[in-house]
Amino acid sequence: xxxxxxxxxxxxxxxxxxxxxxxxxxxxxxxxxxxxxxxxxxxxxxxxxxxxxxxxxxxxxxxxxxxxxxxxxxxxxxxxxxxxxxxxxxxxxxxxxxxxxxxxxxxxxxxxxxxxxxxxxxxxxxxxxxxxxxxxxxxxxxxxxxxxxxxxxxxxxxxxxxxxxxxxxxxxxxxxxxxxxxxxxxxxxxxxxxxxxxxxxxxxxxxxxxxxxxxxxxxxxxxxxxxxxxxxxxxxxxxxxxxxxxxxxxxxxxxxxxxxxxxxxxxxxxxxxxxxxx
Amino acid sequence: xxxxxxxxxxxxxxxxxxxxxxxxxxxxxxxxxxxxxxxxxxxxxxxxxxxxxxxxxxxxxxxxxxxxxxxxxxxxxxxxxxxxxxxxxxxxxxxxxxxxxxxxxxxxxxxxxxxxxxxxxxxxxxxxxxxxxxxxxxxxxxxxxxxxxxxxxxxxxxxxxxxxxxxxxxxxxxxxxxxxxxxxxxxxxxxxxxxxxxxxxxxxxxxxxxxxxxxxxxxxxxxxxxxxxxxxxxxxxxxxxxxxxxxxxxxxxxxxxxxxxxxxxxxxxxxxxxxxxxxxxxxxxxxxxxxxxxxxxxxxxxxxxxxxxxxxxxxxxxxxxxxxxxxxxxxxxxxxxxxxxx
Numbered sequence: 001x002x003x004x005x006x007x008x009x010x011x012x013x014x015x016x017x018x019x020x021x022x023x024x025x026x027x028x029x030x031x032x033x034x035x036x037x038x039x040x041x042x043x044x045x046x047x048x049x050x051x052x053x054x055x056x057x058x059x060x061x062x063x064x065x066x067x068x069x070x071x072x073x074x075x076x077x078x079x080x081x082x083x084x085x086x087x088x089x090x091x092x093x094x095x096x097x098x099x100x101x102x103x104x105x106x107x108x109x110x111x112x113x114x115x116x117x118x119x120x121x122x123x124x125x126x127x128x129x130x131x132x133x134x135x136x137x138x139x140x141x142x143x144x145x146x147x148x149x150x151x152x153x154x155x156x157x158x159x160x161x162x163x164x165x166x167x168x169x170x171x172x173x174x175x176x177x178x179x180x181x182x183x184x185x186x187x188x189x190x191x192x193x194x195x196x197x198x199x200x201x202x203x204x205x206x207x208x209x210x211x212x213x214x215x216x217x218x219x220x221x222x223x224x225x226x227x228x229x230x231x232x233x234x235x236x237x238x239x240x241x242x243x244x245x246x247x248x249x250x251x252x253x254x255x256x257x258x259x260x261x262x263x264x265x266x267x268x269x270x271x272x273x274x275x276x277x278x
Numbered sequence: 279x280x281x282x283x284x285x286x287x288x289x290x291x292x293x294x295x296x297x298x299x300x301x302x303x304x305x306x307x308x309x310x311x312x313x314x315x316x317x318x319x320x321x322x323x324x325x326x327x328x329x330x331x332x333x334x335x336x337x338x339x340x341x342x343x344x345x346x347x348x349x350x351x352x353x354x355x356x357x358x359x360x361x362x363x364x365x366x367x368x369x370x371x372x373x374x375x376x377x378x379x380x381x382x383x384x385x386x387x388x389x390x391x392x393x394x395x396x397x398x399x400x401x402x403x404x405x406x407x408x409x410x411x412x413x414x415x416x417x418x419x420x421x422x423x424x425x426x427x428x429x430x431x432x433x434x435x436x437x438x439x440x441x442x443x444x445x446x447x448x449x450x451x452x453x454x455x456x457x458x459x460x461x462x463x464x465x466x467x468x469x470x471x472x473x474x475x476x477x478x479x480x481x482x483x484x485x486x487x488x489x490x491x492x493x494x495x496x497x498x499x500x501x502x503x504x505x506x507x508x509x510x511x512x513x514x515x516x517x518x519x520x521x522x523x524x525x526x527x528x529x530x531x532x533x534x535x536x537x538x539x540x541x542x543x544x545x546x547x548x549x550x551x552x553x554x555x556x557x558x559x560x561x562x563x564x565x566x567x568x569x570x571x572x573x574x575x576x577x578x579x580x581x582x583x584x585x586x587x588x589x590x591x592x593x594x595x596x597x598x599x600x601x602x603x604x605x606x607x608x609x610x611x612x613x614x615x616x617x618x619x620x
Binding site: 002003004005006008052053054055056057076078079082093214239240241243244246247248249250251252253254255256258261275277278 | 345346348350355357359386387389390391392393394395500501526527528529530531532534539541546548553554555556557558560562563568572575576579580581582583584
């Protein structure tokens with residue numbers, strides 16, 4: 001099988017996620033049913049999304065494999081490819097190469113308490129994981145599920161439908177926060193690290209998964225460590241510039257590990273052995 | 279070892295016979311530069327010449343190649359992968375250092391993921407190398423696990439003894455190539471002569487770099503200020519990476535045309551700032567220091583972890599062609615001599 005060939009997919013739905021309209025979620029479905037059957041993924045994996053003439057780039061999958069009708073990618077409008085994507089309409093054709101990367105270690109997470117801490121745009125694969133764990137077939141495999149999710153302001157919180165659904169459930173502890181609120185906002189106001197400190201999730205028999213912008217990660221990790229999570233049970237999903245996604249093109253390495261192939265999910269214990277070049 | 283013997287004056291007619299069945303590439307002088315070119319007759323090939331300016335990696339991993347071409351209308355889109363080569367290729371007169379680089383590329387492109395473009399070319403390539411009788415002052419193959427007569431990566435190795443070559447058969451492909459070519463077996467006398475030549479040449483080589491314990495030193499030197507000092511004069515031009523037979527980083531881009539286009543991959547270089555620049559504007563390797571360090575670390579530490587092999591074959595191209603005379607041997611020796619770093 002040629003790993004460079006994108007599979008054709010059609011855009012079936014476009015959701016404008018943020019009030020500045022800079023982030024949209026593209027729901028896409030396979031053109032060929034055979035491709036669909038072969039595309040098996042887990043939350044935390046990514047794929048190379050491409051538009052012919054514009055190129056390709058890696059995006060974490062925001063959808064959960066428990067919702068098999070389509071794949072979802074949340075895309076921030078920032079460069080040539082993402083601008084082209086934002087200009088597309090439902091029915092347009094894109095290409096997908098994947099799934100790539102290791103994804104979240106589902107087997108290790110089973111039977112544990114799960115604490116997910118996300119900020120801004122970095123929340124997409126945690127959203128996938130949350131929907132995966134909340135699925136009827138999987139929910140019993142995990143103990144307490146806590147989600148702490150923050151954005152700069154309410155209009156920048158993604159996946160509002162999901163947040164509303166999760167908020168109504170009793171089997172998930174959801175803590176939303178914004179840096180600055182508005183008249184309608186009734187939730188927490190404060191940065192993710194301080195809300196994490198306030199919520200103080202129990203670290204016993206628990207994994208902490210942290211995803212977000214560098215500043216959030218930098219100030220959240222000490223809080224998580226202070227709560228007693230050992231380095232092996234603090235997981236991060238990293239981003240790097242990538243081309244092939246196959247561990248060959250040479251740009252996404254941190255030391256001898258490739259973020260595309262060995263990651264993007266690493267434990268803090270693994271990262272502590274690598275040079276700090278990310 | 280299985281070995282045959284051939285007169286140097288018979289090489290030309292030997293190549294003539296191969297041209298029918300193979301695309302034969304050999305060192306040729308063109309506009310003052312010696313490089314591999316396709317030859318149509320044996321007398322075009324040079325074999326008593328310095329090593330080529332460009333490495334032969336282009337025959338397995340071209341500087342630019344089409345991954346697929348596409349033609350699209352509003353509703354349909356056809357992808358077409360270019361067909362592989364019609365004839366197998368034979369690279370004649372490659373140096374043992376360059377041949378050894380193929381063993382590294384094999385691991386990179388044939389590891390967890392299989393790169394069909396590389397592997398298809400590799401399976402259709404015969405490597406006939408010529409041992410180096412007079413290594414240059416910038417050669418250091420013996421420091422990095424090779425040697426002027428190393429057989430790593432070759433199908434056949436020619437060892438010059440006077441007016442003849444001992445033809446050492448290294449692989450099954452080598453055996454097949456020489457089948458029914460009427461070459462005499464090399465007797466003990468010729469083999470002894472060859473062994474003498476190898477010994478004498480290796481002994482005459484410059485001491486290059488001390489690689490014993492180097493990986494650990496490098497790993498521990500990551501944050502050492504010496505990297506700033508060592509890389510101060512680097513221009514970041516990337517010529518070292520383009521000429522290097524082991525460097526294999528690439529970019530993938532789309533080349534649009536009127537009614538379709540091509541997705542191509544091209545050599546890229548870790549020495550360029552855009553190489554790792556992220557969409558957010560963050561660059562994990564923002565200056566020459568980090569980029570130069572990456573090149574050295576990748577070759578002498580990271581690849582040992584991921585492929586079990588150093589990413590350098592000691593050909594010395596990066597030394598002879600560097601516009602500011604940055605010498606990788608001096609860089610490595612400076613690291614090896616760092617005090618206080620284990």
